[in-house]
Structures are given as C-alpha cells and as structure tokens.
Amino acid sequence: MSRNAFKPNDVQRKAVELMAGFGIPHDDICLAVIHVETGRPITKKTLAKHFRAELDEGRSRVKLKVMTTLMYRAQHDQSPAAAIFLGKSVLGLREKDPDEGGNEITIKGGLPEKK
Numbered sequence: 001m002s003r004n005a006f007k008p009n010d011v012q013r014k015a016v017e018l019m020a021g022f023g024i025p026h027d028d029i030c031l032a033v034i035h036v037e038t039g040r041p042i043t044k045k046t047l048a049k050h051f052r053a054e055l056d057e058g059r060s061r062v063k064l065k066v067m068t069t070l071m072y073r074a075q076h077d078q079s080p081a082a083a084i085f086l087g088k089s090v091l092g093l094r095e096k097d098p099d100e101g102g103n104e105i106t107i108k109g110g111l112p113e114k115k
Contacts, residue, residue, distance in 0.1 A: 004037040008050045016047070017054040021062025026055070 008016075012033050019029045026048075031041045033051075048055070067090070073082035087093040 004035075006035050006042060006046050006050060008033075009036075013051065013054055016051045017058040017061060020051075020055045020058030021060075023059070 016029055016033060019032065026044055030044055030047050033042045033047065034040065035042055035046075042050075067086075070082045070086055073079040074086055
C-alpha cells in the first residue's frame with residue numbers, strides 16, 4: 001500500500017491560521033486537520049511542513065482582524081466600548097487614579113465624526 005502525500009486545501013489553511021492565531025496548541029490543531037485520503041489526523045511534523053506560514057503568521061493576522069473590527073466599530077457604529085478599549089490597549093491611555101483627582105479619561109483629538 002503506497003503512502004499518499006498530504007496536500008492541504010484552502011479550508012485547512014484558513015482553519016490552521018485561525019487556530020494558531022487563537023493560541024491553540026499544535027497537538028490540538030493536528031487533531032482538527034484530517035488527511036482527506038486516510039481519514040486520520042495529521043502529525044506535528046506534517047503540520048510544521050505544510051502549514052509553516054499559517055503557524056508563523058496566524059497570531060498577527062488574527063490581531064489585525066480584531067483591531068480592524070474594533071476600529072470600524074469605534075468609528076462607524078460609534079461604539080464607546082470599542083473606542084475606550086482601543087484607547088487603553090493600543091494608544092496607552094489610562095484612567096486617572098481617583099486619589100489623583102478623578103476617574104475621567106483624557107483623549108486628545110478624538111474619533112472622526114460619523115457622516
């Protein structure tokens with residue numbers, strides 16, 4: 001019986017990229033990717049060989065998608081929660097300590113107006 005070489009498809013590539021982006025361990029990713037011809041999960045060696053780019057870039061791509069979505073929500077949906085999260089996590093803005101005279105957030109510039 002001859003061995004069939006593994007050939008990843010686009011659905012598997014996207015799934016591996018997302019799982020890697022969310023920090024799912026490689027052992028668990030292997031269990032989720034099934035070799036179409038054998039019906040069995042792939043090995044870590046096969047994962048590393050055929051999905052190197054997805055494993056390396058997954059985290060950055062997921063972060064980009066999340067930040068893009070938050071930015072859109074902050075600008076277009078006028079979502080205060082998205083704007084505050086972006087301000088604190090990306091721009092480094094912090095609430096004032098109540099002992100220092102309040103708990104407001106100072107934002108210079110602000111978000112563009114919705115048209």
